[in-house]
Amino acid sequence: MSLSYPTQENLNKAAFVLATIQNTYKLNLTKLADGVLNVSFKTPLNEHDCFAIGVTFAEEEKYHIAVVWLLEAFRRFNKTDGADELGANILNNLVYAYKMLNNIKEASFWLQQLLHAVPEHPQLKCKYLSENHPFLKLAPVKLEELYLGPDVYLFHNVISDREIEDINSVSKTRFKPCALFKKRKSAEYRLRLCDSTFLEDDIGSKTLIKLYRRVHDFTGMTVNYSEELHVVKYSVGGYYAPHTDFWRKTTSELGYEIQGNRLATVLFYVSVVEKVISNLIKDYVSVVEKLSSPGQGGATVFPHLGLNVYPVKGAALFWKNLYASGEGDLDTVHASCPVIRGSKMIMTQWINSIGQELSLPCSLKKEQGWRENLKLPILEKIMNTSKHVQIKRDMQNCRRYDSRKVFSRY
Structure with a gap:
């Protein structure tokens, strides 16, 4: 029996299904990511899942949805895990998404967070x-x-x-x-x-x-x-x-x-x-x-x-x-x-x-x-x-x- 992995198309469909459910039933995103709808499914999403969904919406130029999932990914991100690269990627995509929404204030805020979160980030001179x-x-x-x-x-x-x-x-x-x-x-x-x-x-x-x-x-x-x-x-x-x-x-x-x-x-x-x-x-x-x-x-x-x-x-x-x-x-x-x-x-x-x-x-x-x-x-x-x-x-x-x-x- 051959093992097949989810494709990008599968990810896109799953992301839009979650967005449709959330928007239709006005669900709290944090609870949705925790696997709680009307009942608990006990299958929560981690920071990697939320980040992947956020990036998917950003690639589809749906930046207003992307920022919500990226913010949730950042909230779930645990700095003690040593996943500095993931944290930097979340922040970097937040800066980009807010910039595309012409929200310069938020883009500047998250850019500062990126510079502080990644001290080895080179300072241009x-x-x-x-x-x-x-x-x-x-x-x-x-x-x-x-x-x-x-x-x-x-x-x-x-x-x-x-x-x-x-x-x-x-x-x-x-x-x-x-x-x-x-x-x-x-x-x-x-x-x-x-x-x-x-x-x-x-x-x-x-x-x-x-x-x-x-x-x-x-x-x-x-x-x-x-x-x-x-x-x-x-x-x-x-x-x-x-x-x-x-x-x-x-x-x-x-x-x-x-x-x-x-x-x-x-x-x-x-x-x-x-x-x-x-x-x-x-x-x-x-x-x-x-x-x-x-x-x-x-x-x-x-x-x-x-x-x-x-x-x-x-x-x-x-x-x-x-x-x-x-x-x-x-x-x-x-x-x-x-x-x-x-x-x-x-x-x-x-x-x-x-x-x-x-x-x-x-x-x-x-x-x-x-x-x-x-x-x-x-x-x-x-x-x-x-x-x-x-x-x-x-x-x-x-x-x-x-x-x-x-x-x-x-």
């Missing part, structure tokens, strides 16, 4: 980055932490309006439609809708040299073995479906055996979509919410992290794609939301793993990585053989090459 490179002592960079583990940072004011004009003038005549399709079952769908171009080194732009040096300054990583800057323009309706920047296949299969995989991503916001702000804003919370979101699409979202980043002109978004072991971090899956009005232009610098051996040494732990090793690369120590003299001279002149072209000389 804003600071001036002045270490890692001598130049930053003179011109520190504004760094905003958006997420920790994996780390997602936003560096503010790292590209000037003049440099943006130079990028626009170079790229506007070079744009070509992005043609990237992916098969899903028997159908084929468009993975992205945009125009793009690579800014090759043979352009000879001083702006590009400055940008390469600046990326090296605030990330502590060399771009000498990385791909060219990639400029992408999203017009109305333009988007990029969820994807990872690191290569899923082995680098040798893709012809990048010299450069390695994409270790990190620096995404410059060259332009932003238009903002629309309502005339009547009643309180401070709504002011912050309105001003911080464009409301016209174009956000960069990380679905696994629950993080969305709205474009900030002149800023650069940074995250690391690989673990210290070289394996890809699937939590870095990200997408570009469709633009509703105007257009959005970004410029991406993928930083490859080759060349980072001394600045980001491998760790014995898979997840240990980037924050502990954020130091100035000592690239000269790598160039200790005679055949690398020309490469070393190129690096000192702040020139950057496709490594396949460089090593073809020897």
